[in-house]
Amino acid sequence: xxxxxxxxxxxNALGARQIIKKYLSPTPLYPYESLDRITGARLFVKxxxxxxxxxxxxxxxxxxxxxxxxxxxxxxxxxxxxxxxxSVAASARMFGLDAVVVVPEGSNPLxxxxxxxxxxxxxxxxxxxxxxxxKVAQLVEERGLYFVHPANEAHLxxxxxxxxxxxxxxxxxxxxxxxxxGAGSEAAAAVSVLKQVRPxxxxxxxxxxxxxxxxxxxxxxxxxxxPNTTFAGGFATGKAYETPFSIYRDALSDFVVLTEAELxxxxxxxxxxxxxxxxGAGSACLRxxxxxxxxxxxxxxxxxxxxxxxCAEELQKAxxxxxxxxxxxx
Numbered sequence: 001x002x003x004x005x006x007x008x009x010x011x012n013a014l015g016a017r018q019i020i021k022k023y024l025s026p027t028p029l030y031p032y033e034s035l036d037r038i039t040g041a042r043l044f045v046k047x048x049x050x051x052x053x054x055x056x057x058x059x060x061x062x063x064x065x066x067x068x069x070x071x072x073x074x075x076x077x078x079x080x081x082x083x084x085x086x087s088v089a090a091s092a093r094m095f096g097l098d099a100v101v102v103v104p105e106g107s108n109p110l111x112x113x114x115x116x117x118x119x120x121x122x123x124x125x126x127x128x129x130x131x132x133x134x135k136v137a138q139l140v141e142e143r144g145l146y147f148v149h150p151a152n153e154a155h156l157x158x159x160x161x162x163x164x165x166x167x168x169x170x171x172x173x174x175x176x177x178x179x180x181x182g183a184g185s186e187a188a189a190a191v192s193v194l195k196q197v198r199p200x201x202x203x204x205x206x207x208x209x210x211x212x213x214x215x216x217x218x219x220x221x222x223x224x225x226x227p228n229t230t231f232a233g234g235f236a237t238g239k240a241y242e243t244p245f246s247i248y249r250d251a252l253s254d255f256v257v258l259t260e261a262e263l264x265x266x267x268x269x270x271x272x273x274x275x276x277x278x279x280g281a282g283s284a285c286l287r288x289x290x291x292x293x294x295x296x297x298x299x300x301x302x303x304x305x306x307x308x309x310x311c312a313e314e315l316q317k318a319x320x321x322x323x324x325x326x327x328x329x330x
Contacts, residue, residue: 004152004153004154004243005154005243005246005247007154007155007158008154008157008158008161008188008189008192008243008247009158009192009196010161010192010193010196010197012154012158013158013161013162013164013165013189013192013193014165015158016059016063016155016158016159016161016162017162017165019062019063019066019159020059020062020063020159020162023062023094024051024052024058024059024062026166027046027047027048027050027051027163027166028046028047028050029044029045029046029047029166029167029170029171029302030044030045030047030274031043031044031045032045032273032274034273035273035274035286035289038273038290038293039289039290039293039296039297039301040293040294040296040297040298041176041289041293041296041297041298041299041300041301042299042300042301043289043301043303044167044170044171044174044300044301044302044303045274045286045303045305046163046166046167046302046303046304046305047276047305048163048282048304048305048306048307049276049278049282049305049306049307049308050308052090053083053086053087053090053114053118053309054083054086054114054307054308054309055083055086055087055282055306055307055308055309056160056163056186056304056306056307057083057084057086057087057156057160057185057307058086058087058090058091059159059160059162059163060087060153060155060156060157060158060159060160060185061087061088061090061091061092061156061159062091062094062159063155063156063158063159063162064091064148064153064155064156064159065091065092065094065095065097066095067155068095068097068146069095069096069097073097073146074097074098074145075092075097075098075099075100075143075145075146076088076092076097076098076099076100076145076146076147076148077099077100077101077102077136077139077140077143077145077146077147077148078099078100078101078102078136078147078148078149078150079101079102079103079129079132079133079135079136079150080101080102080103080115080129080132080150081103081104081107081108081111081129081182081233081234081236081237082103082107082108082110082111082112082114082115082233082309083111083233083234083307083309084150084183085101085103085111085115085120085122086111086114086115086118086309088101088120088148089101089114089115089118089119089120090118092118092119092120093118093119093120098121098145099118099119099120099121100120100121100122100123100139100143100145101115101120101121101122101123102122102123102124102125102132102133102135102136102139103115103122103123103124103125103132104124104125104126104127104128104129104131104132105124105125105126105127106127107124107233108233108279108309108310108311108314109311110309110310110311110312111233111309111311112124114309123135123139128228128236128238129228129236129237129238130228130237130238130239149241150183150185150241151183151184151185151241151242151243151244152241152242152243152244153185153243154243156185157185157188157189157192157243157244157247158189158192160185160186160189161189161190161192161193163189163304164177164189164190164193164194165193167194167302168193168194168197168198171300171302172197172198173300174194174198174201174300174301174302175201175202175299175300175301176201176202176203176204176253176296176299176300176301176302177190177194177201177202177203177204177301177302177304178203178204178205178206178256178285178288178289178301178302178303178304179203179204179205179206179285179304179306180205180206180207180234180235180281180282180284180285180304180306181205181206181207181214181215181235181248182207182211182214182234182235182236182237182281183237183241183244184214184240184241184243184244184245184248185244186304186306187203187205187214187244187247187248187252188243188244188247188248190203190304191203191247191248191251191252192247195251202253202254203248203251203252203253204252204253204254204255204256204288204292205218205248205252205254205255205256206255206256206257206258206284206285206288207235207255207256207257207258207284208230208232208235208236208257208258208260208263208280208281208284209230209257209258209259209260210227210228210229210230210235210259210260211226211227211228211229211230211232211235211236211237211238212226212257213225213226213228213237213238213239213240214237214240214245215255215257216240217239217240217245217249218240218248218249218252218255219255221249221250223239223240223241223242223245224239224240225238225239226238226239230260230263230280231260231263231280231314232263232279232280232281232284233279233280233281233309234279234280234281234282234306234307235263235280235281235284254292254295256288256291256292258284258287258288258291261321262287262291263280263281263283263284263287264280264314264317264318264320264321265287265318265321266278266280266283266284266285266286266287266288266318267279267280267283267310267314267315267318267319267321268318268319268320268321269283269286269287269290270282270283270286270305271318271319273286274286274305276305276308277308277310277315278305278307278308278310279307279308279309279310279314280310280314281306281307282305282306282307282308282309282310283305285303285304285305285306286303286305289301289303
């Protein structure tokens with residue numbers, strides 16, 4: 001029997017694209033001259049925030065729900081800090097499946113409302129991502145629903161990988177791809193496509209210093225847990241996850257961690273230079289590119305703008321970061 005890891009591949013990403021193209025249009029990949037001036041590189045921003053639900057995750061959700069409907073599944077359950085839950089809820093509704101989403105208490109209210117609007121049953125439980133997951137383990141047995149793991153799910157990762165097919169087809173000589181890491185599906189998807197098409201490409205991961213389990217795991221080459229306190233929901237995981245970690249562990253060229261202040265600055269950077277309102281994880285790669293601009297100088301760099309679901313409080317704090325508005329960054 002094929003393992004989850006073996007099911008994640010370039011060929012399966014190509015198959016996922018045939019499914020997803022019926023529901024999604026390719027997202028834009030734009031250069032921005034002002035960002036090139038700041039970094040000294042040629043940046044191409046992939047606007048996954050333009051997808052329905054405002055995030056890259058809908059790609060994986062559609063691919064998975066297509067497979068589940070074909071197998072006769074009636075409903076799904078998952079846990080999420082927001083974007084994954086919205087994707088599961090929205091894509092389940094597309095395919096006529098029931099959905100239950102467990103979120104940590106006090107989650108981003110914009111994302112919580114999006115999950116409800118997509119028709120899912122929403123349950124708030126626990127103080128963080130991991131505690132919400134424990135509630136799901138209980139409910140899976142009680143309700144008999146299919147558990148959609150936020151990271152260890154091949155159809156999700158193959159669906160997410162379709163975005164990287166779009167990137168490499170538009171910029172086949174890309175030197176560097178920068179991706180955010182929370183649970184790790186995006187990094188795994190980037191590796192599974194880009195390293196097959198362009199083996200010498202550098203893939204650089206970005207994560208919050210306040211929730212840096214993936215970074216610590218990558219450094220030590222083993223799965224570790226770490227404190228999980230970032231405001232940025234896309235990064236708010238307290239451990240690395242087996243399947244994506246097994247894919248990106250030896251494939252990443254570098255890793256950048258950002259402070260909470262730098263994450264807010266990234267939101268301001270995106271707003272000023274790309275006219276997009278992003279969430280902390282969604283604009284993190286832009287901020288990371290500025291942080292390591294000497295390393296990127298002269299290269300063609302893909303920047304994953306992974307999500308745009310920032311709540312009003314996050315936007316208000318971000319817009320106070322005037323240092324990036326003037327283009328001056330330490």
